[in-house]
Amino acid sequence: MTQRSPFSxxxxxxxxxxxxxxxxxxxxxxxxxxxxxxxxxxxxQEGMVSPHFYIAVAIGVxxxxxxxSALMGLVFLSSGSGHDEDVTAPLEDDQDLRR
Incomplete structure (x- = not known):
């Protein structure tokens, strides 16, 4: 049985x-x-190069x-809300699959 999510x-x-x-x-x-x-x-360092170079650098960085930042923020969101502690091992009770 699944437990209730902290986000509920x-x-x-x-x-x-x-x-x-x-x-x-x-x-x-x-x-x-x-x-x-x-x-x-x-x-x-380079002076005026093609504007496309600066646009590409700005977009890439x-x-x-x-x-x-978004991925690490989601990790903090999951950990800080108690969502990580809610995860249970689905194969914990099945002895045949543990072998």
Whole structure:
């Protein structure tokens, strides 16, 4: 029998999602600061190259950092809400499958 998810409680779910959104807002600011810093360093070292180069760098760095932030945020969301403790081993009771 499956146990009740911690996200079934609306207060717990709302608090967990609010924390996730707060983490993502901060990471968006960190990402934009990093992108601006990276573009500044590239411009000082390379000078004016094709604008497509700077666009590609900005999109690549932004996408990578925001994707990693979202995935880590979801890990924190799952762990912080107690959702990870809710997982049970489905084969725990089946002796034939454990051999």
């Amino acid at each position: 409680d609306t207060a717990t779910a709302a608090a967990a999602w609010a924390r996730f959104r707060r983490i993502m807002r901060w990471m968006f600011l960190v990402t934009m600061t990093t992108v601006i810093g990276a573009l500044t360093v590239l411009y000082k 932004s996408f990578a950092m925001l994707l990693m």
